[in-house]
Amino acid sequence: MKHAGSARAGEPRAGTADLASKEAALYQILEDLPSLIVAYSGGVDSAYLAYAATRVLGDAVLCLTADSPSYPERHRQMAVRLARTFAFRHEFIETAEMSRPEYRANHADRCYYCKHELYTTLTRIGAERGIAVIADGSNADDRGDYRPGRQAAREFGVRSPLDDVGLTKQEIRELSRRAGLPTWDEPASACLSSRIPYHSEVTAEKLRTIERAEAAVRAMGFRVCRVRHHDLNTGSRSTALARLEIGRDELPRALEAEISERIVRELRAIGYQHVTIDLQGYRMGSLNEGVPLRVV
Numbered sequence: 001m002k003h004a005g006s007a008r009a010g011e012p013r014a015g016t017a018d019l020a021s022k023e024a025a026l027y028q029i030l031e032d033l034p035s036l037i038v039a040y041s042g043g044v045d046s047a048y049l050a051y052a053a054t055r056v057l058g059d060a061v062l063c064l065t066a067d068s069p070s071y072p073e074r075h076r077q078m079a080v081r082l083a084r085t086f087a088f089r090h091e092f093i094e095t096a097e098m099s100r101p102e103y104r105a106n107h108a109d110r111c112y113y114c115k116h117e118l119y120t121t122l123t124r125i126g127a128e129r130g131i132a133v134i135a136d137g138s139n140a141d142d143r144g145d146y147r148p149g150r151q152a153a154r155e156f157g158v159r160s161p162l163d164d165v166g167l168t169k170q171e172i173r174e175l176s177r178r179a180g181l182p183t184w185d186e187p188a189s190a191c192l193s194s195r196i197p198y199h200s201e202v203t204a205e206k207l208r209t210i211e212r213a214e215a216a217v218r219a220m221g222f223r224v225c226r227v228r229h230h231d232l233n234t235g236s237r238s239t240a241l242a243r244l245e246i247g248r249d250e251l252p253r254a255l256e257a258e259i260s261e262r263i264v265r266e267l268r269a270i271g272y273q274h275v276t277i278d279l280q281g282y283r284m285g286s287l288n289e290g291v292p293l294r295v296v
Contacts, residue, residue, distance in 0.1 A: 019171055019174065019175070022165045022166055022167050022171065023165075023175060025164075025165040026052060026161055026162065026164075026165045026167065027052065027055075027056055029161045029164060029165065030052060030053050030056040030057060030161060031056055033057065033132065033133050034060070034132045034133075035057065035060040035061070035062075035130070035131045035132050035133065036053055036057055036060065036061045036062070036131065036132070036133050036134075036135055037061075037062050037063075037064055037122055037125065037126050037131050037133070037134045037135070038050045038053055038061060038062070038063045038064070038135055038136075038137075039064065039066070039118065039119075039122060039134065039135070039136045039137070039158075040063035040064060040065050040079060040083075040088070040090065040137075041065060041066075041071075041075060041079065041137070041189070042065065042075050042076070042078040042079025042080075042082055042183070043075065043137070043183065043186065043188075043189045044137075044169070044172060044173060044176060044183045044184070044186055044188070044189075045137030045138070045139050045162060045169070045172055046136070046137035047079075047082055047137075047176065047181055047183045048137070048162070048172050048175060048176045048179070048181060048183070049135060049136075049137045049161065049162055050063045050082075050083075050086075050088050051086055051088075051176075051179055051181060053135070053161075054086065054087065054088050054089070059089055061088070061089060062089050062090075062091065062125075062129070062131060063083060063088045063089060063090045063091075064090075064091055064092075064093050064122060064125065065079050065090070065091070065092050065093070066092075066093055066094075066095040066118050066121070067092045067093065067094050067095070068094065068095045068096070068097060068098060069098055069192070069204045069207045069208070070097070070098075070114070070191040070192045070193045070202075070207055071191065071192070072189075072191075072192055072211055072214075073211065074215070075189060076092075078183070078186075081182075082181070082182070082183065086181070093121055093122075093125070095114075095117050095118055095121055096117060097113060097114045097117040097118075098202070098204065100113050100117060103117070103193075103202065104201055104202050104203070105199075105201065106193070106196060106197075106198055106199060106200055106201060106202045107198060107199060108146070108148070108198050109148045110148075110193065110198070110202070111147065111148045111149040112148040112149055112151055112152050113152075114149065114191070114193070115148075115149035115150075115152035115153060116152040116155075116156075118152075119134065119152055119153065119155075119156035119158055120156075122134050122156075123156055133159055134156065134157070134158045134159065135158065135159040135160065135161055136153060136158055136159075136160055137160075137162060138150065138153070138160040138162065138163045139160075139162045139163055139167050139168060139169055139172055140162075140163050140166045140167055140168045141168050141169045142163065143163070169188075173185065187223060187224045187247075188284055192207045192210050192211055193207065195210045195226060195227055195228050195229050196210075196228075196229050197228070197229075197230060200229075200230070200231050206229055209229065209240070209270060209271050209272070210227050210229050212270050213227040213242055213266075213267050213270050213272065214226070214227050216266045216267065216270065217244065217246075217263065217266075217267075220259065220262065220263065220266075221253075222246055222247070222250050222253075222254065223247060223250065224246065224247030224250065224282050225244060225245065225246050225247070225282065226244070226245040226282055227242050227243075227244060227267075228242070228243040228244075228245065228278075229241075229242065230242075230243060232273075232274070239273040239274065240271065240272050240273060240274070241272065241273070241274040241275070241276065242267050242272040242274070242275045242276070243276050243277075243278050244263065244275070244276065244277045244278060245278045245280075245281060245282040245283070246277065246278075246281055246282060247281060247282050248281035248282065251277075251279075251281050254277055255277065260277065263275060263277070
C-alpha cells in the first residue's frame with residue numbers, strides 16, 4: 001500500500017533547493033509505480049533506493065539480493081542488517097553467472113553477462129509474482145565510467161530512478177545521512193570479480209582468496225582497500241601477485257615498515273606469493289584504465 005504522501009507531510013527539508021527538488025522528483029517517480037523489485041546489494045545507492053521505495057510503496061517493494069561467489073560476505077551481512085533495521089521486504093536469490101563461459105573469460109564486457117544473468121532472474125521472479133518494474137541503484141555519476149552492465153539493464157527495461165532524477169553519489173550519501181542509513185559514509189563497493197584484470201579467468205578460488213585478503217587488510221584498521229589479483233607466469237609455474245590499493249589518506253600508514261611487513265606476511269599466508277602496494281592509492285575502476293569509454 002502506498003503511504004509516502006502522509007509519511008512525508010510536514011517534514012522539514014534541509015539542504016539546498018536543488019537536492020530537495022531531486023528528492024521530491026524521486027518520490028514522485030516511485031509513487032507512480034504499481035510495484036517494484038529493487039536490485040539490492042546493500043551498498044550506498046541500492047540501500048537508499050530500497051529505503052525510499054519502501055517508504056513510498058511499502059510491501060509492494062521487494063528487495064532482492066543476488067548471492068554468488070562474487071558477492072562478499074561482508075556485504076551480505078550489511079544488506080541483512082539494513083533490511084531488518086528499516087523493514088525492507090527482502091530476500092536472497094542465487095544467480096549463476098559463474099556458469100557462463102563469457103563471464104569467466106573476463107573480457108571487458110564481463111559485467112554485461114553478470115547483469116544479464118541478474119536481470120534474467122529478476123524478470124522471471126517479477127513475472128511469477130506479478131511485480132511490474134525492476135530498478136537498480138545506478139546514479140548520475142555512473143554515466144562517466146565504463147559500465148557494460150547498463151546495456152543489459154536497457155535490454156530488460158530496468159529503471160534507474162536515482163539516475164533519472166540526476167542524483168549524484170555525494171547527494172545520495174547526504175540523503176542517506178539524513179535518513180539515518182549507516183551506509184551514508186560506507187566506502188564504494190563492487191563485486192569481487194572487479195579485482196581481477198580483464199582477460200584473466202574468474203574462478204571461485206580467486207574470489208575466495210581476494211575476499212580473505214581484503215578482510216585481513218581491513219582487520220588491520222584500513223577502511224578503504226582493494227586487493228587486485230594478478231596472475232604471473234614464471235616459467236613452468238604460475239604465481240599470484242596482490243596489488244593493494246589503499247585509501248590515499250591511509251596510504252602513509254600502509255607504507256610504515258612494521259605495517260607493510262605485516263601486510264605482506266598476512267597475504268602470503270593466504271596464498272599470494274608477491275605483495276605490492278600501489279603508490280597511487282585506491283581509485284574507483286582502476287582496472288578500467290585504458291579501456292575506451294563507451295557511453296551507455
